[in-house]
Amino acid sequence: MSRNHSIAILAGDGIGPEVMKQAVKVLDVACARFGFTVEREHCLVGGAAIDAVGCPLPQDTVQVCEKADAILFGSVGGPKWENLPPDEQPERGALLPIRKHFGLFANLRPGVCLPALKHASPVKNELIPNGFDVLCVRELTGGIYFGQPKGRHEENGDIVAIDTMVYKKSEIERICRIAFTAAMARDKRLVSVDKANVLQNSILWRETCIEVSKDFPEVELSHLYVDNAAMQLIKQPASFDVLVTGNLFGDILSDEMAMISGSLGMLPSASLGEQNDNGLYFGMYEPSGGSAPDIAGQGIANPIAQILSLSMLLRYSLGENEAADAIEAAVNAAIDSGLRTGDLYTGADGETKVSTDEMGDAIVTALQV
Numbered sequence: 001m002s003r004n005h006s007i008a009i010l011a012g013d014g015i016g017p018e019v020m021k022q023a024v025k026v027l028d029v030a031c032a033r034f035g036f037t038v039e040r041e042h043c044l045v046g047g048a049a050i051d052a053v054g055c056p057l058p059q060d061t062v063q064v065c066e067k068a069d070a071i072l073f074g075s076v077g078g079p080k081w082e083n084l085p086p087d088e089q090p091e092r093g094a095l096l097p098i099r100k101h102f103g104l105f106a107n108l109r110p111g112v113c114l115p116a117l118k119h120a121s122p123v124k125n126e127l128i129p130n131g132f133d134v135l136c137v138r139e140l141t142g143g144i145y146f147g148q149p150k151g152r153h154e155e156n157g158d159i160v161a162i163d164t165m166v167y168k169k170s171e172i173e174r175i176c177r178i179a180f181t182a183a184m185a186r187d188k189r190l191v192s193v194d195k196a197n198v199l200q201n202s203i204l205w206r207e208t209c210i211e212v213s214k215d216f217p218e219v220e221l222s223h224l225y226v227d228n229a230a231m232q233l234i235k236q237p238a239s240f241d242v243l244v245t246g247n248l249f250g251d252i253l254s255d256e257m258a259m260i261s262g263s264l265g266m267l268p269s270a271s272l273g274e275q276n277d278n279g280l281y282f283g284m285y286e287p288s289g290g291s292a293p294d295i296a297g298q299g300i301a302n303p304i305a306q307i308l309s310l311s312m313l314l315r316y317s318l319g320e321n322e323a324a325d326a327i328e329a330a331v332n333a334a335i336d337s338g339l340r341t342g343d344l345y346t347g348a349d350g351e352t353k354v355s356t357d358e359m360g361d362a363i364v365t366a367l368q369v
């Protein structure tokens with residue numbers, strides 16, 4: 001298999017370019033150490049693209065992504081663009097269309113609280129005696145974010161807003177298969193999250209998940225309503241192994257999982273399509289959080305979610321597993337040495353508060369060893 005790869009880099013808005021700079025430094029070192037090449041093309045996306053060329057997803061960007069092996073994405077959006085018509089905003093005009101265009105239906109979000117970060121987690125440490133390690137498998141190209149009709153209109157002097165939640169059985173089945181397969185490689189426990197006491201979508205979701213479970217008899221399947229799941233994640237975080245859920249619920253629960261892990265700045269993600277013949281995927285890799293306008297431009301954002309997203313890209317799209325493992329080890333080493341960006345810093349003994357750049361440099365140094 002060729003070890004000359006190519007990726008599209010879409011840094012986007014807010015902290016996107018700041019944390020992307022760190023991931024690119026890490027990529028340079030990974031290439032040198034493990035003897036492969038990654039051609040990179042930087043493209044406009046989101047608010048940055050609106051400002052430069054007037055639209056959030058320029059055709060040039062799509063074309064570069066189509067030719068690449070994978071997309072490394074930062075984040076898009078921010079107050080500057082939130083009064084544009086919804087379809088022209090960075091999120092609905094770029095991020096969601098990229099996910100749909102490339103058929104990236106499987107969003108993997110590994111929430112892991114590293115042992116050294118246990119006290120940065122807002123949950124009581126006795127609830128995560130052996131840490132927190134949960135994989136959220138979120139359906140990404142269906143559900144209420146994409147269903148039609150969508151919009152607003154006037155009716156009898158009032159204003160009506162409509163979003164439609166639609167799931168086809170085939171869409172539920174394929175994401176459940178991904179989740180069961182992931183569970184087989186882990187602790188073989190899967191919780192499916194829905195709202196089957198209210199929603200037709202969720203009734204179909206639950207039925208389908210049970211059908212798929214017949215092909216994975218070793219996996220212990222259970223079901224939670226989403227409100228209870230949000231509560232149980234806080235009450236007994238260590239009881240979870242893999243979660244599978246729809247687009248909206250996965251969006252919300254994965255932020256909660258990130259916080260249990262210590263910070264939203266720790267949670268990477270892979271958005272994958274179908275597996276190709278060589279066992280790899282075309283995918284887009286991005287932090288689970290957004291553009292964090294409240295801290296953008298200050299050089300204090302945590303770059304780890306972006307760097308771990310790069311590691312997922314190397315593993316799932318390029319097959320560079322050794323480099324992916326080494327990046328994860330380098331992140332752990334930087335955290336073990338006590339370095340903390342502001343979001344993780346608690347003031348405990350042995351912690352040193354560092355900038356985005358300093359955290360990136362520490363991970364680069366650990367990777368060079």
Ligand SMILES: NC(=O)C1=CN([C@@H]2O[C@H](COP(=O)(O)OP(=O)(O)OC[C@H]3O[C@@H](n4cnc5c(N)ncnc54)[C@H](O)[C@@H]3O)[C@@H](O)[C@H]2O)C=CC1
Pocket residue numbers: 015019074075076077078079091095263264265266286287288289290291292293294295300301302303305343
């Ligand atoms: N994939 C994407 O591009 C996403 C974009 N967004 C967009 O981002 C913008 C801001 O959204 P918010 O709701 O504020 O969510 P957000 O995820 O950007 O920020 C939520 C909180 O987490 C913190 N945070 C996030 N990432 C961090 C990091 N790496 N290091 C340290 N702290 C971090 C932020 O400072 C903020 O306090 C909006 O325009 C939203 O639509 C939101 C989520 C995903």
Ligand SMILES: CC(C)CC(=O)C(=O)O
Pocket residue numbers: 091092095145251288289
């Ligand atoms: C525009 C949103 C759907 C992005 C988001 O919050 C996410 O994917 O987690």
Ligand SMILES: [Mg+2]
Pocket residue numbers: 251252255288289
């Ligand atoms: Mg989200």
